[in-house]
Amino acid sequence: MRIAIGGISYEGSNFSPIPVGANDFVVRTGGDLLSCGRYPFLDDLARSVDAPVEFVPTLHARSGPGGPLERAAYEAFKRGFVKALAAAGPVDGLYLDLHGALFVEGMEDAELDWALAARRVVGNACLISASMDLHGNISPAFAQAVDMLTAYRTAPHADVIETRQRALALLIGCLERRERPTVAQVTVPVLLPGERSSTAAEPAAALYARLPGVDRRAGILDASLFMGFAWSDEPRTSAAVTVTGFDRAAQERAAAELAQALWDARTDFSYAVPFGTIDDCIHQALAAGVAPVFISDAGDNPTAGAVGDVPLFLERLLALDVPDAVLAAIPDREAVAVCMAAGEGSEVSLTVGGKLDRRHGPPLPVAGHVERLVMGDPETGSQAVVRVGGVRLILTERRKAFTELADFAAVGIDPRAHKIVVVKLGYLFPELARTAALALLALSPGVSDLELTRLPYRRVRRPIYPLDPQMEWQAMGK
Ligand SMILES: [Zn+2]
Numbered sequence: 001m002r003i004a005i006g007g008i009s010y011e012g013s014n015f016s017p018i019p020v021g022a023n024d025f026v027v028r029t030g031g032d033l034l035s036c037g038r039y040p041f042l043d044d045l046a047r048s049v050d051a052p053v054e055f056v057p058t059l060h061a062r063s064g065p066g067g068p069l070e071r072a073a074y075e076a077f078k079r080g081f082v083k084a085l086a087a088a089g090p091v092d093g094l095y096l097d098l099h100g101a102l103f104v105e106g107m108e109d110a111e112l113d114w115a116l117a118a119r120r121v122v123g124n125a126c127l128i129s130a131s132m133d134l135h136g137n138i139s140p141a142f143a144q145a146v147d148m149l150t151a152y153r154t155a156p157h158a159d160v161i162e163t164r165q166r167a168l169a170l171l172i173g174c175l176e177r178r179e180r181p182t183v184a185q186v187t188v189p190v191l192l193p194g195e196r197s198s199t200a201a202e203p204a205a206a207l208y209a210r211l212p213g214v215d216r217r218a219g220i221l222d223a224s225l226f227m228g229f230a231w232s233d234e235p236r237t238s239a240a241v242t243v244t245g246f247d248r249a250a251q252e253r254a255a256a257e258l259a260q261a262l263w264d265a266r267t268d269f270s271y272a273v274p275f276g277t278i279d280d281c282i283h284q285a286l287a288a289g290v291a292p293v294f295i296s297d298a299g300d301n302p303t304a305g306a307v308g309d310v311p312l313f314l315e316r317l318l319a320l321d322v323p324d325a326v327l328a329a330i331p332d333r334e335a336v337a338v339c340m341a342a343g344e345g346s347e348v349s350l351t352v353g354g355k356l357d358r359r360h361g362p363p364l365p366v367a368g369h370v371e372r373l374v375m376g377d378p379e380t381g382s383q384a385v386v387r388v389g390g391v392r393l394i395l396t397e398r399r400k401a402f403t404e405l406a407d408f409a410a411v412g413i414d415p416r417a418h419k420i421v422v423v424k425l426g427y428l429f430p431e432l433a434r435t436a437a438l439a440l441l442a443l444s445p446g447v448s449d450l451e452l453t454r455l456p457y458r459r460v461r462r463p464i465y466p467l468d469p470q471m472e473w474q475a476m477g478k
Pocket residue numbers: 133134135157
């Protein structure tokens with residue numbers, strides 16, 4: 001049994017004006033791909049079957065969320081993958097390790113393009129199994145291009161490795177039994193931001209709890225619920241259900257049931273923490289008798305593909321004369337350079353942010369005191385902490401999400417010593433959630449705006465909820 005492994009994992013927002021290129025990606029090939037930690041279960045899987053199993057690495061490219069992927073970079077990754085796949089010789093199975101929300105400049109449904117390129121190499125006899133993030137957007141054509149498909153069942157994602165293992169176990173099982181499954185797919189016309197569909201809360205918890213029961217039905221191997229990636233604008237952008245199996249009628253029935261349940265729950269999805277405008281959140285934080293209060297500047301969240309340099313929140317903190325706040329962080333190469341040239345302890349005049357994402361607020365002129373400079377970290381570049389009024393503003397040379405205490409410690413800041421900590425995130429990552437005495441979600445404008453009706457959708461298939469709130473829809477018979 002020879003099984004090739006490869007793919008591309010990237011979540012790209014086409015609302016972001018900043019494209020990403022090949023240099024933003026980690027590319028793994030050969031033995032490095034098999035041993036990099038993405039698939040720690042390969043030996044166990046191989047031992048679980050009687051026939052000898054050989055895993056054949058091809059190419060896998062990945063990067064954290066961002067804007068559109070440059071077309072040339074995508075084509076180069078695909079060429080490398082196809083070449084390695086062809087060089088691998090005949091394979092019985094192919095596992096595609098994908099995210100599902102890859103947006104490439106000038107393309108739509110990039111994962112379909114990748115899967116079709118793979119199919120041209122491996123031929124029709126080869127079984128293709130894919131796994132994705134539940135924040136992937138699944139077109140009917142993609143579901144048809146692969147033989148099996150599964151997705152994460154938790155958000156925040158706690159089953160990443162387990163999902164990859166399930167995709168490979170499904171593939172190996174079908175090869176062993178010489179069975180060829182299909183994937184039934186139902187597009188559910190709903191756009192949902194991740195912040196309203198945590199599987200730790202209802203209604204997502206109950207929806208995902210139904211999946212194992214569906215998996216066990218006769219003729220069905222796997223049921224998957226995709227919440228989709230709402231900050232992209234393609235015809236495929238939406239929630240979806242897929243059911244992999246051997247009994248088409250049972251699969252379609254199960255997919256329709258789950259799709260209807262998701263549709264029926266569409267208005268029940270809500271935020272797990274208090275939310276409001278930027279000003280609402282600042283007032284609520286100041287009035288709270290606890291500290292630190294973390295406020296997520298959710299519209300400008302780099303972990304959802306946004307740019308992170310919208311200075312609107314800083315402007316409001318200063319306008320409201322907030323006495324003690326940290327803002328983490330704004331990527332601004334020029335402003336960091338000014339701070340570096342001036343040196344620690346200097347007074348500086350800066351124009352902050354608004355240089356990359358120009359649509360959501362102009363650069364903000366501020367005068368401040370350079371408290372701290374941190375030189376050239378390979379990931380973030382240099383960083384500066386500038387005190388502006390009551391705000392400690394963290395400036396980074398490159399885009400950086402502050403997701404844990406160590407990120408703050410690296411610039412000499414302990415969030416626990418401050419009243420308000422503003423982060424460019426959606427939901428807080430676990431350590432920050434534990435640190436926050438109170439967490440608030442600011443529905444601020446930006447590329448990752450949680451108020452989806454404010455985003456300039458043009459390509460998404462209409463009608464779709466909530467852009468067309470009055471629409472009606474039935475899953476049965478789809
Ligand atoms: Zn995700």
